[in-house]
Amino acid sequence: MSKLKGSRLEAEIDRVRADANWKRLSELLPSVKSKNSGLEDCYEMFQAEIVLETYLDHLGEIIRPSHDHMDKLSSAEQLLHEALKGHSDNYTVKIEANILLAKCLYACLEFRKALQCISNSEMENGKTPFRTLRTLRLVAEGYAIKGLCIESMEEVPTTRPHSNSTTSTSSSASSKDQRALYVFEKSAELAIFYINELEKSINSSSQAAKPVGTVTPNSQAAGVRQQEKIGELLERIMERVAIIRAKDTAAKKVSSGTEGIEWYRKIITCLGDKFTGERLKQKLSRQFAELLIRATVPIEEKSMSEAMHTKAMNMKLYHGSNKTFYTPKSKIEEIILLLLINEVLSTREVILSRTDDLSSSRTLSLQNAKSSFNLLTLVLSTINQYQLLAQIYERAMKFANNDSFLWQQFALSAICCGRFSRAIRVFEQSILASTIASESLTSSASSTSSISSQNSTSKAQNLHQNRRPKSPDSAMFSSLKLTNNPSCALSVISEYMMISQVLIERFGNYEPAIEYASKAVDLCSKEGQLSFLKARCQLLHAIAYGFRASEEPSWDLKKAQLAKTVQLIEECVSIDAHDYLSLYYAAYFHAISRDLESAKDRCSRSLALNGDQPAAIMLLALIFTAYGDLKGALDLVINSLAEFEHNYGLMVLRLHIETKFGRIEESLDTCSHLLDFWKKQPPVQQQLAYSGGILDEERSQRTINGAAEQLFGGGGATPSQKTGTPSLGRELSTPLATTPLIPMNFPLSSALPVISAIPSNASTMDLSGAAESIVGGGASEVGGAASTNSDSLNSGIGDAWSKFRTQADVWMCLAELYINEGRHADLTKVIEQAITMFPSSPQALYLKGRLLVSRCQKLADETLVSRIRGEAKSAYLAALALAPGHFQSMSALAKLYEEEGNQKMAEHMLREMVRVDPLNCEWWQQLGCSLMKRGDSDRATECLTAAAQLDRSTPLLPFSVVPMVFPANFR
Amino acid sequence: MNIDQLSDFLLEVSKSGAAVPNKLPDKREENHLKKKFLNKVAPNSLFAANYIASNYTDVDLIQSIIGQILSIYYKEGVLRLYALQFVPGFVSLYLLALSKKQHKSISLFETFLIAIYNEEIVDGSESNEKKMEDIRIPSIRHHSVYHDPAKIQVQTDVPVMRNASITPVLNTLRFGPFPSVSKMNGENKFMIINRILFSVNESLFEVASEVAARYVCLGTLSVCRSGFTFPETAFRSRVLDTESHEIIEDFSKKPRQQVSGEFLNHLLRGCYLALFNGAADLALQAIDAIHLRAQYEMLPDTLLVVNSLRNSLLDNMWSKEKRGELMWTRPQHKDQTKRRDMVTNASLKMKRMPEDIPVLERQKESTSSRFNELMEEGIDHLHDLKKKVEKVKGGLHQKMHRRRKSVEPEENELQTIKEEKPTESSFSNDSDTSSPATVIHKPIVLNGDDVERRLRDLVVVEHDYDKDLEKKKNGHETPTTSPKEKGAFTMAGLRHMDSGGSTYRSIDS
DSSP states (O other): OHHHHHHHHHHHHHHHHHTTOHHHHHHHHHHHHSTTSSOGGGHHHHHHHHHHHHHHHHHOSOOOOOTTHHHHHHHHHHHHHHHHHHTTTOHHHHHHHHHHHHHHHHHTTOHHHHHHHHHHHTGGGSOOOOOSHHHHHHHHHHHHHHHHHHHHHTHHHHHOGGGSOHHHHHHHHHHHHHHHHHHHHHHHHHHHHHHHHHHHHHHHHHHHHSSOTTTHHHHHHHHHHHHHOSOHHHHHHHHHHHHHHHHHHHHTOOOOSOOHHHHHHHHHHHHTTOSSOHHHHHHHHHHHHHHHHHTOSOOOOSSOOHHHHHHHHHHHHHHOTTSOOBOOOSHHHHHHHHHHHHHHHHHHHOOOOOOGGGHHHHHHHHHHHHHHHHHHHHHHHHTTOHHHHHHHHHHGGGTTTTOHHHHHHHHHHHHHTTOHHHHHHHHHHHHHHHHHHHHHHHSOHHHHHHHHHHHHHHHHHHHHHTOOOSSOOHHHHTTOOOTTOHHHHHHHHHHHHHHHHHIIIIIOOHHHHHHHHHHHHHHHHHOGGGHHHHHHHHHHHHHHHHHHHHTOSSHHHHHHHHHHHHHHHHHHHHHOTTOHHHHHHHHHHHHHTTOHHHHHHHHHHHHHHOSOOHHHHHHHHHHHHHHTOHHHHHHHHHHHHHHSTTOHHHHHHHHHHHHHTTOOHHHHHHTGGGGGTTSOOHHHHHHHHHOHHHHHHHHHHHHHHHHHHHHHHTSOOOOOOOSSOHHHHHHHHHHHHHTTHHHHHSOOOSSSOHHHHSOTTOOSGGGHHHHHTTSOHHHHHHOSOSSSOOOTTOOOTTHHHHHHHHTHHHHHHHHHHHHHTTOHHHHHHHHHHHHHHOTTOHHHHHHHHHHHHHHHTTOOOHHHHHHHHHHHHHHHHHHHHHOTTOHHHHHHHHHHHHHHTOHHHHHHHHHHHHHHOTTOHHHHHHHHHHHHHHTOHHHHHHHHHHHHHHGGGOOSSOGGGSOOOOGGGOO | OHHHHHHHHHHHHHHHHHHSOSOOSOHHHHHHHHHHHHHHHHHHHHHHHHHHHHSTTOHHHHHHHHHHHHHHHHSOTHHHHHHHTTHHHHHHHHHHHHHHTOHHHHHHHHHHHHHHHHHHTEEOTTTOEEOOEEEEEEOTTSOBTTBOHHHHTOOTTSOOOSSOOSOSEEEEEEEOOOOOOSSOOTTTHHHHHHHHHHHHHHHHTTTTOHHHHHHHHHHHHHHHHTTOOOOOOSHHHHHOOSOOOOOOOOOTTSOOOOOOHHHHHHHHHHHHHHHTTTOHHHHHHHHHHHHHHHHHHTOHHHHHHHHHHHHHHHTSOOOHHHHHHHTOOOHHHHHHHHHHHHHHHHHHHHHHHHHHSOHHHHHHHHHHHHHHHHHHHTHHHHHHHHHHHHHHHHHHHHHHHHHTTSHHHHHHHHHHHHHTOOSHHHHHHHHHHOOOOOOOHHHHHHHHHHHHHHHHHHTTOSHHHHHHHHHHHHHHHOOOOOSSHHHHHHHHHHHHHHHHHHHHHHHHO
């Protein structure tokens, strides 16, 4: 009976102490004290341990040595002294009691006594068998306390400098550093050993507990509790040994053993597949990544790290060689892996509750997550991985709440990877969060909670209904009070500017763009210090106003609005005379208003400020053509092509001007590849064939993008493969996923289809990298955009559509050139592909009709001609259905009516065109010819006279062909 | 003469750098030797960079130095790192020349940058193949040596790949091969600059180059602030408690320089690395300038990164330990920091000099000596003149910084500074601080050069005659000499450089 009792009691006590369950241990004390229990020697030690550890748990995380602890720990100290006096012959009691006593003394600032106790424990002999997990942990903690005491005692010589010479003090300090580091390393080694044994213990405990049903919940509870921490001292020491070793390495001191980086790797590989030590894992992974980023320590790049090599061998042994695992091969791969692990761990730790008592803990956990996000942003932006970054920030939206920083970062990363509609919504949310944060400074807590409630309600409603207001609700932003927070004001102004620019450039949604720009101007007016941004905000307002004016159907309103636009932009020019962008847009809108003298002046000044503006050069060349100076325009374009040899718009413009000079055949031959500029070129595809792995990765990337797009689009169309060549199939699958999403994101307005609102003359510079791969064998080796990331294979979803849309008008002008010269063979295939890939493009439909009309002019069969003409008419009408203001389609349709003999319908269409766009001499010319055929010579004479007068101010191509320019486009 | 001194210095760098071994089995030892070499030549390198920045419009003057730097680059090993130190400053000067349309300087820097770019994209001189690097983005849902996905409970909202492949790699990026370039134009110039800055960030901060850290920050300030009047923000003082001990010139009158988002991102990364490599003060000002410029230009990718950096530096409270870590440098850097403080004190003395000079005399001198140039070049020359004066002060900082290494040059330095003062009070101070010495033959020759130069200047300005008289009087009372021949040579060289600088300065004017 006594034997069984003693053995069972001992096992129970070992388990309880390993779990740090001090309450349970106090319940077992009477059994320990009873005679013949086998543990009488440990009674005082156990009692002291309960007092000490309970008090330390009560203190919290960190032991800060202080005299205040002496009163509360004196009883434990006395008990330990009694234990040592009475039972010094017991080896276990000797070690453990001495270490516990050292722990007490360290907490009470008795460093010398603590060191003495550690010496008395003889734990450094190396003969010690670790009987229990508790003993192993205590010895590790003993080494930790020894190191901390040595470090703390360094301060003693410093306080009495007069008693020591300088060199002696320096030498002594260096020696102590080495001793502390050595002891810390011993502690870290034992801690790693302890963690491994602890993990085994947890696993075996859970297995053993399975037969006994009643014990299982306790076992799970123990496992969960162990995950929380492995002990504050051990965490601190493992963190510290890596830091100190890294500093030693950087400081070039003589060091024995492994370097700091190896210590980091050793600890992280040990903790990597464990439940325990999560907090330490999180800390160390971030610190290690930060250390690698700062590049203050040289990296051994030749051979694999020892720790990683050992870990890899163990994983092969454990999992089998057929299962793959990731081993970083370069510094940046290691950084990314560490930061991704840290991101997962830190976001899990974020406290979602908003109660007041958890406020400080929540703030701290949120700061940890932000640190992880900031480092990931720094690293992933270096390699242009904005897609992955946007995903990471999107997962952070669960706990963003009113944190405008996280909202803003998510929106910015969404812009960088091309998700503009979502970025706008997130920006709005960020501005709302800024408003709430600003109000909370001046209002009471109850008001804050009510605002938070409104915010959450609004957010839930928004997500549920999945709808977006056509224009921002003015009430939502009327409560902005930012004058007392300049930093916040700067952030909000930046967000307003970004929203306005995206609306103008990507969606052609000018009404809300005007509103957002106006809000930005108001905020700049309030903040005197931000005057340097005011001119830009006003410029955005004027640009949005001007493009809205360009789409005005009524000529009288259009004229008035264009006049106001010019006035607004001239104000911007006067405010900031050095802004090339203001001068460029002043020139642009002067040109649209046919004030060519002012346009030329502004354009020249803009190019003087910034000579690298192909759009401004294009505009200036068109102004020259309006003056009739074709030679000057051609010289200008050719000189610019020396600087921008792959600029698409300049190349097409040169073709048009050279055609006027009669040099047609050789020009068209050399530039036929420009027709299908949105496709990838055969040299790139040959590269694909050489490497199968890239194909797989491209498919994975495309799938990820498709999945992400579906998430964002709310269930858009599934991309489907079409029959044809494999490369063509990959091309076809991409835009089909995007094209139907556009109507779903924007409900069709009654007046205009939304697609027609998308400006087709958006940025040229997006394609400068892509155009580079079109021309020249050397350039095609590069692939896509010329940057540090030259991987052209990872083109995002909708890339072809984006390329096409930005250059659709220029492409249309080029294709018309081919049609006029009768080169149908070059065009047929390209136009069919374009219609298949971009069914919502009015330019493609228009060109289809043009091609059909041109073809039927050469046919003799009247029936066939009539049928083809009907098809052409259908194509034109389809284009006009998509874009009612597409003048080229109207003009072609009018010609078709004339050929059919329907003069009345043709005249009606031409009158409508002249009414809406009276500044173009072509329409007047066409109307005059039509009236002449009908015999109305007087009115025909008037129209032809107007055409002759306007010919002196009409450019070779419409001014609207010139693309939109924003600073972000240039790269 | 000044340019000859720099040329000799670069030759010496070339020789001593060749002695530093390229390949060692111990990577740490190799980096240690490289670091030691770069730290040793850092003061003169800063002087050379300042000289080029002050005289970049005079192509005939500096193209030999830039040619020497380029030839140093073509040698392997530490000399390549040495030449890369100058790249951030040259990129800044190139953009400045572009904005001012100074075509000679543009051509010079373009040649330099193209040569370095074409060399950087090649992988070693053996195979002559181009550099390529694959970066594999890990998938957090698969095992790695650092984590077990089952144990850290990867969240379920991580996007699931429908083609769930076995590979633990989420994505593979390929950097390079980059195309060779024969000329820079508007289309590819930022691509070239970005690629070179990428190399600078990768290579130089592994050896913690002081010159690179400093000029990345100065170049960033020049690029971002030129032509703008940005408001004074509290960013720097909130991160760093100490006062700014460096005065940055005013950029608001300069023409604006062109930037792109990716270019600013590379500069930002360089500033971030400089923050932890001994240039914290300049780095914080540069990061703030990038922030304001990115706001103005509406660059989303730059705003994304600079917001992250600012959040890390502002919102996460820096404990004392972290702040110490921020300012933590090697023992060598500590010494250099102390010397920098001494330079600061000297610069305070330098600032008192203009106050002592009579305003009328200065205006008269300036007007009479610069009259023709003003007529010819107009207002741009005034900017150049102002910049030259500021750069000369900077150069003097470096001179004093270098001379303070020993006691004897310090005395000589004080005399040299005070000899330039035209007022009588400087004369009395000079007599108080000078020490007796005898004249050696070489100094006599140098004095002859000084006399000759002053005689040449006498034709232009009457004021120099008074200075010459003061010097003669001073020379009679307190002749100087050096007890050692080496010391004599050193003093002679220093004085020679000073007079050489004056000579070239007069030639410029």
